[in-house]
Amino acid sequence: MNAAATSDHVQGDFSDRTTLRYLGGTGRFWKEGNEFRMTVSRGAVCREFRITRTIGSRYFEYYVGVQTAGPEPAEPADKGAEHVLPFGYWLTRRQWVPTVHIREDRADDFDDPRLNPYEGFYFRKYDDICGRCHTTLPMADWLARYPEDAGKYSPHRFSMDLTGYLKGQRPDLLQAPVEQMPTEELEKVMQGLMSNRPPAPVLHLGIVCEACHNGCKQHVADPEHAPPHFFPTSPLIYAELPAEKPHGRSHANVNWICGRCHVGVRPLFPGGMSTWNSAEYSDAMRGSCYSKLRCVDCHNPHQATGPVWAHSADHDDASCLKCHAAYREAKARQAHTHHAPGSAGDRCMNCHMPRVNEGLDRVVRTHTISSPSKAVIIENNGPNACNLCHLERPIDWTLGYLRDWYGRNYRESAIARNYRPRAEPVGRIWLKHGFRATRLVAAAAYARRKNPDILPLLLTILDDKYLLNRQFGQLAVEELSGQSLDKWRYSFLLSPDERAPVLPRVQKALAPGSRVQKKTQGEVIDANK
Incomplete structure (x- = not known):
């Protein structure tokens, strides 16, 4: 961290x-x-x-x-x-x-000569924003400096005695005893704190026990008799707590710990899913499963995730089936999914948590658990789970199955307006979509399908005006072609003028019928299976 x-x-x-x-x-x-x-x-x-x-x-x-x-x-x-x-x-x-x-x-x-790290250098102080989640701060300092983050998702109403905090923890910020300071001066001190002036003291670089367990001083002193806390406790905290497990490992307390950092304001897809990562809790709260589900049911906070998700598809399905017991039997599940047992369309997360979230160097699953037939996604041409697998199918093919299998119908006016040309494969429409995040998701989806026939159209993303789209586009093209684009001196870092002479060479080398294309034809996945 x-x-x-x-x-x-x-x-x-x-x-x-x-x-x-x-x-x-x-x-x-x-x-x-x-x-x-x-x-x-x-x-x-x-x-x-x-x-x-x-x-x-x-x-x-x-x-x-x-x-x-x-x-x-x-x-x-x-x-x-x-x-x-x-x-x-x-x-x-x-x-x-x-x-x-x-x-x-x-x-x-964004491709704009005025936006650069030289004349346009952007001074982003680490302690102002990044430190609140990437560094372990004393719990009282975190609460005083980030009250909006602390309160927005808190499972219990609580307040903090800021006067007591200043007197006991930060007397250096007071020019006189609190009782003698004018209200206006105290307000200036608090405004400074919420602007992180001065920066909060650092307990540890990175995230350690105190960051999640709210200080846990008593637990460290007496680990056998004082369990770690999952909700802040202090004489300075006044909270409306339940009688049972007020500071314990309850569903609400555990999820709030994750929610203090894994939140954020992001551009959204139709359906409310964030387009890029680190807002998993915000996304999770947009679905209904987290009324019971805990983040730690799938993620172990005491173990590193590693470079790739380590759990098998069966393991992930089992996480869902703990609650959705009606679908544990293969026959009942097939009646629900209409896909063969064990196939991609039979996996819970492929339909209900599709890969539409821009991760660090791969597109990962959204944490908004929702139905693949959700009207706002389908009608507004958001990346839908059906066509993320069936990229080559037009929207009417998708609508037909959603109608026949689940009785869903959609507004014809919205479909006609948002899918043009109507008969074109949805994946191709997404590659040309006006919303940049949709283009990125489409490129990654085509890379997972491993069908090189899309290469001529996919190459257009290499000239996208957004750097991240070009980055994920380069990964997708290299995955499909089996070739490093360094061979033709292409890099997603190139400016528009630098890309101009390079792209024709790439297009020629990867054109249908080229030697490179012929080498890739042997590995094609049929998304219909």
Whole structure:
């Protein structure tokens, strides 16, 4: 999650002044003694950073650092502040890349010469946003600084004695005894706290026991008799708690622990699913299963997930069937799914949690558990579970089965408006969709189907104006063709002008009838089986 930038933690390539060329500028990465360094320069603009921390360790490693040189004033007001740096390291591909999802407006993902890490460098202080979830803070400091996050999904109404907190924990922030301070001055102190000024003290880099168990000081002192807490407890906390297990391992308490961080505002697909990751709890709350389901029923918080989901499809089905016992028998389940036992269409999550969420370097399952026949998804041409497998089928084919199997009917006016041309395979419509996240999801779905016939159309995403679409598009094209696009000097990092001479070479090499295409024809998956 977050670690000190030491040799035993840093995984990026800092050997011999490694460089990255991006948008006419250069990122340089090297080690100076025991310190890791990064410069970001284009033309006369050059900034140098001393790297202090890392973020992430599975797919990408991002970096946090202090600026040591640059065009800013020699003594800026926030001198010494640690910023999220503009380049990170893609561990699975062993390459430097620009960081994304750092700006709220996602301007770091868009072809626009005004948006760049040089003249347009975006100063994102780590402690202001990232630290609340990637670093373990004292529980009282977390609650005081992030009351909206604390209260939005809390299972119980509670309040905190902020005066007592300031007197007991942060007397250094008070210019006089609380009783003598004007209300306006106290309000300024609290506004500063909620703006993380000064930054909260750090207990641990990364996430450790205290982050989830609300401090657990008593448990550490007496582990045999004082169990860890799943809801904050303190003389400063006033809460309307149930009589049974008020601080225990209840469904509501456990899920709220996850919900304190795995939430966020994202662009949404029709149906309300987030388009990109780290908002799993927000998504989960949009479905009904979490009235009983706990996050820990599927995820072990004390074990790392690893680079890929380790559980088998049978294991995942069993998680659903604990509650949906009526479908445990294969015959009953087939009557519900209308697919052969053990097939892709028979798997609970393929239909009710399809892969529509942009993960770090793969598209992963949404945590909004919903019906694949949901009208708002079908009518508004959102990525629906049926056509994510049956990409080659038109929407009327899908509507026919949803009508015959489940008695569902949809507004003809909406279907006619949102599926054009109507007879075209839905997957092809998605690749040309006006919503960028749909194009990304479609490219990944075609890669999973492993049908190279789509390559000519799929190649269009390599020129998409959104960097992340090109990134996932490159992964999809390489998966389908079995070829690294480095061979033709293509990279998703290229600017529009840099892509212009490269794309024709890629299109020619991967055109129908080419030697590359012929090599891939032997491995085709029939999505209808």
